[in-house]
Amino acid sequence: MTRAERSDAARNRAAVLAAADELFATVPEPARLSMDDVAAAAGVGKGTLFRAFGNRAGLLQALWQRRYEPLRYAIESGPPPLGPETDPRQRIAAILDAILVVKLDNRHLTLAVEERSGGTSLYEQPQYQLVHQLLCDLVRAAGGGGDSELLAHLLLAAVRADLLNHLASRRGISRRRLRAALASAVDLVLEAADASPPSD
Amino acid sequence: MTRAERSDAARNRAAVLAAADELFATVPEPARLSMDDVAAAAGVGKGTLFRAFGNRAGLLQALWQRRYEPLRYAIESGPPPLGPETDPRQRIAAILDAILVVKLDNRHLTLAVEERSGGTSLYEQPQYQLVHQLLCDLVRAAGGGGDSELLAHLLLAAVRADLLNHLASRRGISRRRLRAALASAVDLVLEAADASPPSD
DNA sequence: TTGCCAACCGGGCTGTCGGTCCGGATCGCA
DNA sequence: TGCGATCCGGACCGACAGCCCGGTTGGCAA
Numbered sequence: 001m002t003r004a005e006r007s008d009a010a011r012n013r014a015a016v017l018a019a020a021d022e023l024f025a026t027v028p029e030p031a032r033l034s035m036d037d038v039a040a041a042a043g044v045g046k047g048t049l050f051r052a053f054g055n056r057a058g059l060l061q062a063l064w065q066r067r068y069e070p071l072r073y074a075i076e077s078g079p080p081p082l083g084p085e086t087d088p089r090q091r092i093a094a095i096l097d098a099i100l101v102v103k104l105d106n107r108h109l110t111l112a113v114e115e116r117s118g119g120t121s122l123y124e125q126p127q128y129q130l131v132h133q134l135l136c137d138l139v140r141a142a143g144g145g146g147d148s149e150l151l152a153h154l155l156l157a158a159v160r161a162d163l164l165n166h167l168a169s170r171r172g173i174s175r176r177r178l179r180a181a182l183a184s185a186v187d188l189v190l191e192a193a194d195a196s197p198p199s200d
Numbered sequence: 201m202t203r204a205e206r207s208d209a210a211r212n213r214a215a216v217l218a219a220a221d222e223l224f225a226t227v228p229e230p231a232r233l234s235m236d237d238v239a240a241a242a243g244v245g246k247g248t249l250f251r252a253f254g255n256r257a258g259l260l261q262a263l264w265q266r267r268y269e270p271l272r273y274a275i276e277s278g279p280p281p282l283g284p285e286t287d288p289r290q291r292i293a294a295i296l297d298a299i300l301v302v303k304l305d306n307r308h309l310t311l312a313v314e315e316r317s318g319g320t321s322l323y324e325q326p327q328y329q330l331v332h333q334l335l336c337d338l339v340r341a342a343g344g345g346g347d348s349e350l351l352a353h354l355l356l357a358a359v360r361a362d363l364l365n366h367l368a369s370r371r372g373i374s375r376r377r378l379r380a381a382l383a384s385a386v387d388l389v390l391e392a393a394d395a396s397p398p399s400d
Numbered sequence: 401t402t403g404c405c406a407a408c409c410g411g412g413c414t415g416t417c418g419g420t421c422c423g424g425a426t427c428g429c430a
Numbered sequence: 431t432g433c434g435a436t437c438c439g440g441a442c443c444g445a446c447a448g449c450c451c452g453g454t455t456g457g458c459a460a
Contacts, residue, residue, distance in 0.1 A: 006427060006436060029319060034417060045439030050419060115316060116362065117418095119229060123366040146388075150381035153367070157357040162316065166323040167353070181350035188346075189388050206407060206456060234446060245410030250448065 013052045016042040020063055021109075030112035035059075057117055061125075064113045067106050068127070071098050075134070088142040092135060092155070093186050099131070100159050100182055104168055104175055110161035122160075132156060142190055151189070158182055213252045216242040220263055221309075230312035235259075257317055261325075264313045267306050268327070271298050275334070288342040292335060292355070293386050299331070300359050300382055304368055304375055310361035322360075332356060342390055351389070358382060 005013070019042035027033050035056055039046045053059040071082075080086040081094035103110045114122045122128055135152035144151060159182070167173045205213070219242035227233050235256060239246045253259040271282075280286040281294035303310045314322045322328055335352035344351060357363075359382070367373045 008427070009437060012438085031316070031319075035419085036417075039439090046419085047421080047439050048437075051437075056418065116231070119231075121362050121366055123363070123370070146384045147377065147381040150367070150373075150378070151385060153363060154358050154381075154385055157360060157363055158354050160357060160360075162321050163323070163353060163357055166321055167350070170323070173350075177347065178350070181347040181354075184346045185351060185354055185389065189385065208456065209408065212409085235448085236446075239410090246412095246448085247410050247450080248408075251408075256447070 009052065012042070012044050012048050016044060016049055016052060016059070017062065017066070018042070020059060021066075024063065024106075024109045024112065027108060030108040031115060033112070055118075057120065060109070060113045061127075063109055064106075064127070067109065068102060071102055074098070088138045089190050092138050092142065092190065093183055095131075095135070095138075096155060096159060096182060096186055097179055100164065100179060101175075103159060103161055103164050104178070107161070107165050107169060111165050114161040128156070139190075144190065155186065155189070158185060209252065212242070212244050212248050216244060216249055216252060216259070217262065217266070218242070220259060221266075224263065224306075224309045224312065227308060230308040231315060233312070255318075257320065260309070260313045261327075263309055264306075264327070267309065268302065271302055274298070288338045289390050292338050292342065292390065293383055295331075295335070295338075296355060296359060296382060296386055297379055300364065300379060301375075303359060303361055303364050304378070307361070307365050307369060311365050314361040328356070339390075344390065355386065355389070358385060 016038065020038045023033055023038060023041055024030055035049060036046060038059070039049045042049070049059070053062055074082040075095060075098075077083065081090055082098060084091075086094065116122070132152050135155055136148050139148040139151050139155075164178070167178060168175070216238065220238045223233055223238060223241055224230055235249060236246060238259070239249045242249070249259070253262055274282040275295060275298075277283065281290055282298060284291075286294065316322070332352050335355055336348050339348040339351050339355075364378070367378060368375070
């Protein structure tokens, strides 16, 4: 049984989240943003920061979760095209498009979140595994005859933060073009998967 | 004009390459392999190591280049299916398959190479840009009607080192299954791109 | 063979950063 | 108002990339 958080702890936690959010939005290179920076910006000691979030990854997870929460909810129990009542193929496209947009809107943060740090890679994060599992099911439901598990990984590889960041920030490719290309690619893969029946 | 390397420098350079190759092949977590470790294993001072390769990224590049060289040569001027005389669509498949295999055979090394370190991401490496450019051209030549530049990025995203490492090492997925899934995915994308004529 | 100097060697040193620690302050309940 | 559990904060630690510089060595010229 975890006891309720003391009021000062809650206050500090909120201050850290706010300051970190602000920092990640403005800083040019998220990897260069140190925990000391965050603590200083939040007007809080480093110890406080680490007690509240465990480690850097924990802080990043907390930040990302707040950003991702609305989308997660929309996918789990919202109306079409994200919600469960949608045709699988359209839902896959809608979900990937939504993820693309959220990641673009939070480039630096997602970049930091997906950064390999410690021993944990992107693929071990529960966030990733959840989406992957969902996509797996949807691909199967959409009649994909191939290796749905790996295909789901490939779909998600298309919206990796560093790729998006490179294309959008470094190369200056417009959001519209990115969305169009992703939609087209997804469409092609699923369309074709549907056209060719399972071989065994 | 760069002067020729002194013989002791060449010897040390070779010792470092050999030792590092060995280390990256055996170590479980390449990110944990420090420059001190490499220097010690090579029986060389750290200063020597940094003078020879500039920084960690330089060492990794040198190691990777040696591994990648044969493939690069085969692609640039070898016989089919990798060489220039191949039908574009088959060549794309062959190149991606070959890259997949090389990366699987040098998991830890490629993992370290593609690790984002300093300010440079995978997408800024000349190695990547070369392959990307080639794939671009091939996709166009294969009659892809869509955004060939972005499509080439998506194809390469399918063989990212951390994805492969996760699937092969962590999840224990067989090489055969990986190759089959990749081939199938590539085929689907190109097949479909070919079937649907350019929209504008 | 010898002398000379530029190139090279090596490992100690620095700066940075994630993470820990613990004495002191604070909260909240009785 | 008293008291203990909880929390605060910044000094501290270990790890690591990269720099520095006094000492050494290779290789050319005389």
